Structures are given as C-alpha cells and as structure tokens.
Amino acid sequence: MNLTRYAARRLAVGAVQVAAVTGLVFLMTEALPGDAAVVLAGDQPDPARIAQIRAELGLDRPLAERFTAWAAGMARGDFGASLVSGRPVAEIVLDALAPTAVLAGLTLLLLIPLSVLLGVAAALREGGRLDRALTAAGAALYAVPEFALAIVLVAVFGVALAWLPPTGLGGLTAATLVLPVTVLLVRPVCSTGRLIRSTMIDVLAAPYVRHARRLGLGRFAHALPNALAPAVQHLARTADWLLGGVIVVEAVFVIPGLGSALADAVGQRDLPVLQGLALLFAATTVLVNLLADVAAFRLAPRA
Amino acid sequence: MRDRLSRRGFLGLTAGAALLAGCGTGTATTSSGSPGGGSGGRLRAVFAGGGATEVLDPHLANLFNEAARAKALYDKLADLGPDVSPQPRLAEKWEPNADFTVWRITLRQAHFHDGRPVRARDVLASYARIADPGRTFRAKSSLALIDLPGSRAVGDRTVEFRLKRPFAEFPNVLAAFGTYIVPEGTTDFSEPVGSGPFSFVSWKPGSSVLLKRNPDHWDGAPYIEELEFLIANEESARINALLGGQVEYAHDLSPASARQYEGRVTVVRAPNSAMQAFAMKTDRAPFDDRDLREALFLLTDRQQLVDAVMPGAGQIGNDLFGKGYLHYAEDIPQRTFDLDRAKALIRKAGAEGLTVELTTSTAAAGFVEAATVFAGQLRAAGLKAVIASGSKDTYWADILTKGSIASFRSGAMPIETHIAQRLLSASTTNATRWARPEFDALYETAVSARDAADREAAYLKMQQMLHAEGGLLVWGFADWIVATSPKVSGVQAAPANTLDWARFDKVRLG
Numbered sequence: 001m002n003l004t005r006y007a008a009r010r011l012a013v014g015a016v017q018v019a020a021v022t023g024l025v026f027l028m029t030e031a032l033p034g035d036a037a038v039v040l041a042g043d044q045p046d047p048a049r050i051a052q053i054r055a056e057l058g059l060d061r062p063l064a065e066r067f068t069a070w071a072a073g074m075a076r077g078d079f080g081a082s083l084v085s086g087r088p089v090a091e092i093v094l095d096a097l098a099p100t101a102v103l104a105g106l107t108l109l110l111l112i113p114l115s116v117l118l119g120v121a122a123a124l125r126e127g128g129r130l131d132r133a134l135t136a137a138g139a140a141l142y143a144v145p146e147f148a149l150a151i152v153l154v155a156v157f158g159v160a161l162a163w164l165p166p167t168g169l170g171g172l173t174a175a176t177l178v179l180p181v182t183v184l185l186v187r188p189v190c191s192t193g194r195l196i197r198s199t200m201i202d203v204l205a206a207p208y209v210r211h212a213r214r215l216g217l218g219r220f221a222h223a224l225p226n227a228l229a230p231a232v233q234h235l236a237r238t239a240d241w242l243l244g245g246v247i248v249v250e251a252v253f254v255i256p257g258l259g260s261a262l263a264d265a266v267g268q269r270d271l272p273v274l275q276g277l278a279l280l281f282a283a284t285t286v287l288v289n290l291l292a293d294v295a296a297f298r299l300a301p302r303a
Numbered sequence: 304m305r306d307r308l309s310r311r312g313f314l315g316l317t318a319g320a321a322l323l324a325g326c327g328t329g330t331a332t333t334s335s336g337s338p339g340g341g342s343g344g345r346l347r348a349v350f351a352g353g354g355a356t357e358v359l360d361p362h363l364a365n366l367f368n369e370a371a372r373a374k375a376l377y378d379k380l381a382d383l384g385p386d387v388s389p390q391p392r393l394a395e396k397w398e399p400n401a402d403f404t405v406w407r408i409t410l411r412q413a414h415f416h417d418g419r420p421v422r423a424r425d426v427l428a429s430y431a432r433i434a435d436p437g438r439t440f441r442a443k444s445s446l447a448l449i450d451l452p453g454s455r456a457v458g459d460r461t462v463e464f465r466l467k468r469p470f471a472e473f474p475n476v477l478a479a480f481g482t483y484i485v486p487e488g489t490t491d492f493s494e495p496v497g498s499g500p501f502s503f504v505s506w507k508p509g510s511s512v513l514l515k516r517n518p519d520h521w522d523g524a525p526y527i528e529e530l531e532f533l534i535a536n537e538e539s540a541r542i543n544a545l546l547g548g549q550v551e552y553a554h555d556l557s558p559a560s561a562r563q564y565e566g567r568v569t570v571v572r573a574p575n576s577a578m579q580a581f582a583m584k585t586d587r588a589p590f591d592d593r594d595l596r597e598a599l600f601l602l603t604d605r606q607q608l609v610d611a612v613m614p615g616a617g618q619i620g621n622d623l624f625g626k627g628y629l630h631y632a633e634d635i636p637q638r639t640f641d642l643d644r645a646k647a648l649i650r651k652a653g654a655e656g657l658t659v660e661l662t663t664s665t666a667a668a669g670f671v672e673a674a675t676v677f678a679g680q681l682r683a684a685g686l687k688a689v690i691a692s693g694s695k696d697t698y699w700a701d702i703l704t705k706g707s708i709a710s711f712r713s714g715a716m717p718i719e720t721h722i723a724q725r726l727l728s729a730s731t732t733n734a735t736r737w738a739r740p741e742f743d744a745l746y747e748t749a750v751s752a753r754d755a756a757d758r759e760a761a762y763l764k765m766q767q768m769l770h771a772e773g774g775l776l777v778w779g780f781a782d783w784i785v786a787t788s789p790k791v792s793g794v795q796a797a798p799a800n801t802l803d804w805a806r807f808d809k810v811r812l813g
Contacts (some may be wrong), residue, residue: 034697042365044441045700046731053439085358087508095508151539159546166547167540169349169533170511254535254544256354256509264354267696 007294014286021282022275026067029271035059036083036269057083070275079279080272089276092261097280099172100257103249104242106177107184111238115189115231119196120224126201134193142190150183150252168255180253184246188238195234200227229299236292240285344812345529346791348552348805349541352534354509360492361483362433362440367554370480371805372532375514377483377497380408380426381474382802387628387715389474390802392522393421393484393498397477403469403751408477410460413521415486416502423456428487444724444731445479469751471758472719480716480800500525500808510534525808526793538668542568542786551788551812554805557668558616561784568786569794572616575627575715576783576798579612579620579673581661582702582711585774586736589657590707593772598648599708601641602684603677605778611676612669613781620777622770625718630759632766645684658687662709666698669781670710677778703734711775715798722746722765726773735774742768 037054038045054060073080079089118138122131157179158166168176203209203223247259258277265273350368357366361373380394391397395411413421431451433440453465466473476482486496495503500522501514512532518524533550535541542560545553545568553568561570583590583599590596605619618626621638625631649655659681663674671692678688693701702709711734713721724730727746728738742765749761769775783799793810797803 032696033694034700038697038700041700043699044732045703046444047703048731049439049444050700056439084353085508092508154543159543162547165549166543167535167549169535169540169544169549170347170531251537252540254537254540256534260354260509268353269696 010290018282022278025278029274039268079276082273083270084268089272092273093276096258096261099255100246106181111188115192118193122197123200138190138194141186146183146248153179168253180249183249196231199230203227225299229296232296233292236288239288343528346527346812347531347550349533349535349544349550350554351536359495362481364481372512373483375501376495376499378499379482380477382478387717389478397474403471404466406464406473408462411521413498415498416496421498422459423462425487426462426484429484442479442481445476472750475717501530526811530807551791553786556784556786558613569789570786571794571796572782572784573796573798574782575780577781578624578713578777579779580711581708581776582734583708583774584736592652594648595652595654598645599776600638602645602680603778604640604680608673608676609779612673616782617779620779622777623766624721626780628718630718630762632763635770655685660689660691662691662706664693664695664698666695667712674710715800737774
C-alpha cells in the first residue's frame with residue numbers, strides 16, 4: 001500500500017477520534033456530581049454564593065451552548081482559561097507537559113536498549129540459565145503494580161537508606177528522576193523484553209536466517225529487524241500506557257505533570273483544563289500509534 | 304481571559320472562615336520583637352495544595368497553603384490569638400462608639416514591599432474589593448455588615464468604619480479569613496506586593512513559591528533569609544520529603560505518621576484545632592425529636608472515637624464548638640456515656656429499630672473511620688445504622704440540604720463566627736437546620752449589648768441550649784499536626800488559621 005495515502009487516511013480518522021474523545025469527556029464531566037461552582041464554594045456552600053459563582057463562570061448556560069463556545073474557541077486556537085485560577089489552559093497544559101515528557105521520554109529511551117538487550121540475551125541461549133532467570137524475574141516483577149513498587153522503593157531507598165530523594169519536590173534533577181523512572185520502566189521492560197525474546201527465537205529459527213548463517217553472514221543483523229517489528233507496535237501501546245502509569249507515579253513522587261494536572265482538574269470539575277488535557281492525550285495516542293504502524297511498515301515492509 | 308474568580312475546595316480538615324471572637328472594645332497593642340539580623344538560610348515548607356490552578360491573590364486564598372502564603376506576604380488589620388480572640392496587627396488599636404456602630408481604627412506605621420506606606424485608603428480599597436457585589440470573594444460575607452460608602456479615611460492612619468448594625472465583635476471581622484490589606488488599585492497579583500514579613504521572589508504555579516525576608520517588617524524582620532512553599536497533596540509524600548531532607552517543615556500530618564516518626568523529626572501538635580462532629584438535621588425526621596438527639600449524645604462513646612480515629616492526637620468534645628476559645632462555656636459538665644438513658648430516650652421517641660442513614664465521605668481525614676465506629680455505637684443502642692458515602696468534591700454542599708445526619712468538622716474560628724455562619728435562622732451554611740427565634744435573639748444580645756456581662760451571659764445561654772438539644776454532636780477535637788526537621792525551632796503549636804500558625808517569620812533554622 002502507498003504509505004503516504006495510508007498515513008493521510010489514518011490522520012483523518014484520528015482527527016475524528018480526537019473530536020469524539022473531547023465530546024465524551026465533556027459529557028462525562030457533566031455527569032459527575034456537582035460542578036466547579038460547588039467545588040469552589042467548598043466548605044462555604046452558601047447556595048446564593050454558589051449561584052453567583054456559577055453565573056460568573058457561565059456554568060448556568062445550557063450544555064450545548066457551552067460546548068459550542070468551547071469548540072469555537074478551539075477552532076481559533078483558543079483553549080480557554082481555567083475555571084478555578086483563570087490561567088490560560090494552554091499555559092497550564094504546557095507547564096504540566098514538560099515534567100511528564102521528561103519522565104516518559106527518559107523511560108522510552110531506556111526501555112528500548114534495555115528490553116532489546118535482555119530479550120536478545122535470553123533468546124540466544126534459549127532455555128539456558130540466564131534465560132530462565134530472566135523469565136522468572138520478569139514474570140515476578142511484572143506482577144507488581146506501579147504504586148506498590150513506588151511505595152517500597154521510596155521507603156527503602158528514599159527514607160530508610162536515604163540514598164535518593166524520596167520525592168520530586170523542588171524540581172526534577174537527575175537524582176530525583178531515578179526512582180520514578182525505575183518504577184515506570186519495570187513493567188514495560190518485562191513485557192517488551194519477553195516479546196523480543198519470543199519473536200527473536202522464532203526468527204532465529206526461520207529458514208532465511210539459517211540460510212544466511214550457512215553463507216557465513218551474521219545471523220544477528222538479519223534477525224533483529226524482523227524481530228523488532230512486532231515490538232515497535234508493542235512500544236506504541238507502552239507509550240500510551242506510560243501516560244496512565246505516569247498519573248500514579250506523579251502522585252507518589254509529587255511531580256507536577258499531566259497526571260497531577262488531570263487529577264486536580266477532575267477533582268475541581270475544571271472543564272476547560274480537563275478538555276485541554278483530553279485533547280492532548282487523545283492526539284498523542286493517535287499520533288503514537290500512527291508512527292508505530294509506519295515504523296513497523298518500514299522495518300518489515302511485507303505488510 | 305476571565306477574571307480569576309474562584310475559591311477552591313476544602314480547607315483540608317477545617318472549615319475555615321477564621322475570624323475571631325473579641326471582647327469588643329480593646330486597645331491592645333502587640334509585642335513586636337525586632338530581632339536584629341536573621342540567622343539566614345532557606346526554609347522549605349510543604350503543604351497540600353490546589354495544583355496548577357492555584358492563585359496568589361490573597362483575597363482568593365482558600366486552601367491552607369494559600370492562607371500560609373498570604374500571611375507571609377500580607378497583613379490583616381487583626382488576627383486570631385491562641386484563644387481565638389482578635390489581636391491587633393496592622394491596626395494598632397480599635398475604639399468603638401457607645402453603641403458599637405462606629406469603629407475608629409488606628410493603623411500602625413507600616414510599609415508595603417515597594418516602600419509605599421500602608422494608608423487608610425489602602426484599607427478601604429482592599430475591603431471594597433472584597434465586598435464587591437459583582438465578585439464572590441470568600442470574606443465578602445464577613446464584611447457585609449460594614450457600610451463601606453459611609454466609612455471614611457480620617458487622615459492617612461485612621462479609618463472610621465460605620466456599621467449597618469451594632470456589632471461588639473467587630474474586631475473578629477478585621478481578623479476574618481482572607482481580609483488582607485493590599486495596595487490601593489492592585490489588580491494583578493502575579494508578582495504580589497504586600498506589607499507582610501516576606502516579599503515575593505518567584506512563583507511556579509503548582510510547585511513552588513519563593514519569598515525572601517522583609518528586613519523592614521513592622522513586627523520585626525524574620526530570622527530566616529528565604530522561605531519556599533512547596534506542594535504535595537499526599538500526606539505520605541510530605542512526611543517522606545521531610546524524612547529525606549527535601550523540606551524542613553511538613554504541614555498537616557496524620558496521627559499515625561506523627562507517632563511513627565516522632566524522634567527522627569520534631570512533631571508539633573496544636574490541641575483544640577479541628578472540631579469533629581456529626582451534624583443532625585433538627586428540622587426533619589427523625590432528628591426533629593429532641594429526645595432522639597439527646598439519645599445520640601448519650602450513646603456516643605467519645606473516648607472510643609478519639610482512640611480509633613486520632614490516637615494520641617485529640618481530646619473528647621462536649622457537644623459544643625470552640626473548646627478553649629474565648630466565650631467557651633467551660634462550666635457546662637462533660638457529657639458522659641450512658642447507654643441505659645439513651646435506650647430509654649430512644650424508646651420514649653418511639654425510635655427503636657429505626658434505620659439511621661449516616662452520610663460521610665473522604666472529604667476530610669478520619670471521616671469514614673469515625674462514621675464506621677459511630678455506626679457500631681448506634682447499633683449497640685438498638686438503632687440500625689447504614690453508612691452512605693458521598694462525593695468528596697461536593698460534600699459540604701450536599702450535606703447542607705440532604706440527609707439527616709452527616710460527618711462534620713470545623714477548623715478554628717471565633718465562637719461568634721461559628722454561630723453566625725451556622726446556627727441562626729438566616730445562616731447560609733446551617734447544616735443542622737437549627738432555627739430558633741429565641742436563640743437568634745440571644746445572639747443579637749451577645750453581639751450588641753452595651754454591658755459586657757450581658758453579652759457573656761447570652762453566650763452561656765446559647766451554649767446551654769445547644770448542649771441540651773442542639774443538632775451538633777461534637778465528639779472530639781483533633782490536634783493540628785505539623786512536623787519539622789530537628790534543626791528548626793520556634794514553630795508554635797497553634798490551631799490552623801490563627802496568627803501563630805504557619806508563622807514563618809518567627810522560625811529559626813540551625
């Protein structure tokens with residue numbers, strides 16, 4: 001298939017998906033009990049005051065009108081302002097994007113060489129001691145949820161031994177990144193490594209690799225690209241998952257990223273911020289998956 | 304961009320409009336120690352906060368971290384002392400006329416961080432901004448009784464407030480939560496200029512605010528050179544950051560953390576800080592029956608609740624707000640557990656086997672735990688108790704109108720303010736629906752009688768009524784717990800929202 005046409009069609013579908021997600025998020029937030037005015041009034045829920053806050057925020061307008069206004073703003077590139085602080089949504093989202101991008105980027109960057117290394121090492125000696133040790137350790141670690149691992153690592157390395165800072169308070173530095181990135185890495189390394197191991201074993205046994213080997217060519221260089229193609233799609237799913245995993249990790253390590261912003265926005269019913277974040281999450285998912293498919297196509301063009 | 308409007312959520316545990324209960328008149332002056340040089344250093348303090356949507360506008364302060372920052376940057380005319388009575392701050396003294404309708408406030412000599420003096424006009428402009436009918440600032444209702452157009456500046460350092468009705472407790476208003484004095488004409492608070500002990504350096508929304516020592520503060524310069532506010536919403540993260548040396552001060556810790564880490568860190572417990580209660584609605588079945596309300600008072604094993612919910616960090620309550628505060632009725636005997644009398648009253652009310660739906664949520668720490676323990680106590684007295692858990696984000700608005708009994712708590716505020724906001728027929732946040740004309744009349748006497756003895760008698764009478772048959776079952780008072788690194792000294796055990804709480808200008812490092 002023509003790659004450009006394929007990508008263009010996927011992008012168009014993606015745009016529809018993103019629009020659908022923001023619409024859904026809007027409706028789902030509406031369905032939550034209470035609105036930003038009630039949340040803002042907090043422990044001073046004087047009904048007259050709530051009504052006035054609601055009017056000031058424009059929350060007393062009909063749902064369709066508010067959604068249309070938001071969509072019209074979007075079309076002009078205006079993401080609106082937070083109901084709670086009045087700060088522009090674009091600013092809030094961009095501020096929160098930086099720490100999350102650092103976390104997710106670093107995790108992906110380390111994930112690829114680590115899982116390839118472990119997967120290939122295990123595959124080359126299939127059934128050997130290293131393979132069995134890696135498989136067992138991988139299965140065990142994969143079963144530990146992020147928050148549990150995070151709490152244990154903080155208690156041990158942050159508090160008891162005091163080798164590393166227990167939280168990201170005061171800004172992200174190399175030292176504060178160690179624990180959160182470790183937590184984010186563990187499960188994807190286990191799953192990606194295992195995937196690479198099994199495809200590598202299949203590919204190594206394939207006739208063309210055996211043929212290359214008979215001809216005295218490196219089996220490795222021929223096998224790896226084919227073994228990586230399924231792994232790339234798996235990486236795309238991992239990138240999506242990272243956005244979710246980041247919410248937990250950001251909460252435990254106090255990192256003011258997208259996950260924290262999302263949790264705050266839901267708690268405060270801050271619809272414009274929530275919409276901005278939903279838009280970013282949806283667009284990222286669509287783009288990452290598209291890139292993965294294109295990359296897989298390039299690695300193994302037979303599809 | 305929309306004007307910043309907002310007020311956000313719960314003050315953690317406290318419901319907090321903090322004003323204070325004053326004795327009315329009074330011309331006190333504060334001691335103003337003026338330490339010479341600071342001991343230097345940066346103190347990093349971590350609080351729970353509102354995340355990336357937080358604001359620096361002191362009139363929008365709502366959460367504890369916002370209140371603590373506002374207090375570092377700005378001053379109020381008065382603030383609450385250890386017994387939650389009003390203490391003069393920017394106001395050097397206050398003098399009412401005979402019927403408490405006109406109050407003359409003399410300002411002390413103070414300056415904003417940019418060098419301009421704090422003038423009477425700044426006070427009037429700040430109050431006018433808060434009271435703006437088009438806005439919804441938290442302190443607006445506190446200032447509602449001031450006739451602002453009729454009030455005036457007499458020279459630069461005297462303000463004459465004219466009130467809409469006689470009010471002997473006016474200094475409570477001057478100390479009300481969020482009534483900070485800002486320079487006249489301020490509209491942009493992105494680089495705040497106040498008169499407080501610290502001046503602004505930088506702000507990263509959602510993560511940090513850095514302030515520096517104001518060497519010219521009228522109440523003496525701070526000892527520390529810099530003060531940084533950090534945000535961590537999880538209690539575990541706050542204590543971990545303290546243990547890991549990332550901060551020197553962690554605000555609002557759980558009794559469990561305090562016990563576990565006391566010794567490694569310095570724990571400061573402020574008693575009588577957070578009232579713990581169940582609010583019964585007195586206007587509807589089943590708690591419109593005074594016998595049933597009394598039965599609930601009697602079947603409550605207060606010590607069991609304190610031990611279960613806040614072990615080592617609280618005391619039992621006597622169904623009255625404001626233990627230890629000015630005007631508190633100390634002499635009303637402590638109510639004790641009496642299951643037999645409770646059962647007899649339940650029988651008398653015809654409520655045996657009645658199903659009670661107890662509303663709670665995770666809106667405040669310990670709510671669900673307390674509700675669970677209390678449900679067991681209700682069952683022991685022959686009532687059927689069902690726990691209904693609601694949304695934490697909208698909890699306070701929900702319990703105002705819905706249900707019949709709900710978990711309730713409140714932070715420090717003057718007893719007068721508590722009554723005005725929650726217990727009068729016209730109160731807008733009356734969760735117990737307590738509405739008695741004779742009680743309203745007693746309140747009027749308490750805040751306007753010319754003779755102080757008459758006012759005090761009215762306070763006692765109101766509390767006797769509430770103790771006998773009110774809707775608020777006050778079972779305990781939680782300590783307010785903060786912890787610091789061992790090298791920090793000078794942190795006072797003061798309830799949140801009072802003057803000495805989060806008072807970083809009096810703290811030393813090293």
